[in-house]
Amino acid sequence: xxxxxxxxxxxxxxxxxxxxxxxxxxxxxxxxxxxxxxxxxxxxxxxxxxxxxxxxxxxxxxxxxxxxxxxxxxxxxxxxxxxxxxxxxxxxxxxxxxxxxxxxxxxxxxxxxxxxxxxxxxxxxxxxxxxxxxxxxxxxxxxxxxxxxxxxxxxxxxxxxxxxxxxxxxxxxxxxxxxxxxxxxxxxxxxxxxxxxxxxxxxxxxxxxxxxxxxxxxxxxxxxxxxxxxxxxxxxxxxxxxxxxxxxxxxxxxxxxxxxxxxxxxxxxxxxxxxxxxxxxxxxxxxxxxxxxxxxxxxxxxxxxxxxxxxxxxxxxxxxxxxxxxxxx
Ligand code: ASP
Numbered sequence: 001x002x003x004x005x006x007x008x009x010x011x012x013x014x015x016x017x018x019x020x021x022x023x024x025x026x027x028x029x030x031x032x033x034x035x036x037x038x039x040x041x042x043x044x045x046x047x048x049x050x051x052x053x054x055x056x057x058x059x060x061x062x063x064x065x066x067x068x069x070x071x072x073x074x075x076x077x078x079x080x081x082x083x084x085x086x087x088x089x090x091x092x093x094x095x096x097x098x099x100x101x102x103x104x105x106x107x108x109x110x111x112x113x114x115x116x117x118x119x120x121x122x123x124x125x126x127x128x129x130x131x132x133x134x135x136x137x138x139x140x141x142x143x144x145x146x147x148x149x150x151x152x153x154x155x156x157x158x159x160x161x162x163x164x165x166x167x168x169x170x171x172x173x174x175x176x177x178x179x180x181x182x183x184x185x186x187x188x189x190x191x192x193x194x195x196x197x198x199x200x201x202x203x204x205x206x207x208x209x210x211x212x213x214x215x216x217x218x219x220x221x222x223x224x225x226x227x228x229x230x231x232x233x234x235x236x237x238x239x240x241x242x243x244x245x246x247x248x249x250x251x252x253x254x255x256x257x258x259x260x261x262x263x264x265x266x267x268x269x270x271x272x273x274x275x276x277x278x279x280x281x282x283x284x285x286x287x288x289x290x291x292x293x294x295x296x297x298x299x300x301x302x303x304x305x306x307x308x309x310x311x312x313x314x315x316x317x318x319x320x321x322x323x324x325x326x327x328x329x
Contacts, residue, residue, distance in 0.1 A: 030266065031062055031063070035059075035067070035092070036067050037069070038082060039069070040072065040078060041076055041189030042072050045194075046208035046210035050288070054278055055067075062270070072189055075103070075106070075161065076164045079094060080100065085260070090263050093257055097253050097254060108329060114314065115311060119259040121271050123309060124254075127252070128226050128228045128252060129170050130238070131174065134200045141239075146245060149178050150178060157185050158182040158184050158206075159202040161190050165190070166206075166253050167193065167207050168184070169317075170227060173249065173251065174241075176324050177241075190208075209226075210288075225241040229248075234292035235292070
């Protein structure tokens with residue numbers, strides 16, 4: 001072993017001490033400038049709505065603004081790819097949904113491992129989805145839609161946010177359950193997909209209530225049903241897809257907050273604290289409640305809770321996709 005001269009060793013030790021002192025000082029004052037929260041879908045969509053409202057609430061605890069950055073594309077995989085490579089200094093975060101669990105089964109060359117390449121902050125809220133048609137689509141309810149879908153197959157345009165998006169997942173399960181194939185039109189998020197549905201350029205969209213409730217209540221679209229096993233409080237008169245004939249049909253969208261692997265534990269603890277306070281903040285909780293979202297219980301609001309949930313969801317959706325014959329591209 002090469003011996004390091006005494007004077008150099010002392011200098012290295014002193015430098016090490018200084019570095020850890022400055023890291024501690026940084027930890028104590030963290031955060032000292034605005035944070036970025038990456039949303040992997042378009043602005044104005046359901047993930048973006050949760051992100052902006054959550055960011056506003058968390059920033060009250062952190063004492064710094066949280067700036068939302070929409071990094072869209074590839075079914076919501078470009079956002080996590082960016083965050084997995086970002087500097088792990090506690091200033092870059094990601095919000096994502098079930099797409100973190102489904103992407104490994106959909107992409108052969110995913111440039112990140114959702115289960116290993118991140119630090120896990122905690123889960124946020126669960127959000128039901130709604131199946132909707134454009135206002136002028138002939139069927140008025142789910143049984144009529146089922147018959148119409150089987151008769152028209154690929155003539156029906158289904159909008160979604162690409163492979164890895166929950167709108168695509170919901171559409172895949174729907175086509176599978178109906179034994180029919182639609183024509184899929186991918187967008188950078190379901191905000192532009194919803195505009196296309198409202199404009200009558202596409203026929204069908206399945207999307208989270210965090211975007212769809214105002215459009216449904218305003219009568220801009222036709223609602224066929226909700227994707228949960230039980231009816232939801234926000235739309236008590238809307239039947240579930242299961243009660244309309246699609247037995248066992250269920251998609252519930254969950255959200256988690258992530259940071260790049262190697263982000264200091266002190267920063268993760270601080271962000272987690274801000275998250276847990278935000279989930280109790282009436283401004284955030286009321287807004288989520290109005291949009292049909294359900295804040296997750298405290299055990300899920302933790303790094304361990306998110307990682308364990310991601311693990312079980314990866315197994316669940318990976319298995320379901322294999323069973324449905326979906327091969328990674
Ligand atoms: N709802 C979208 C999805 O299908 C995402 C979004 O635009 O927020 O995953």
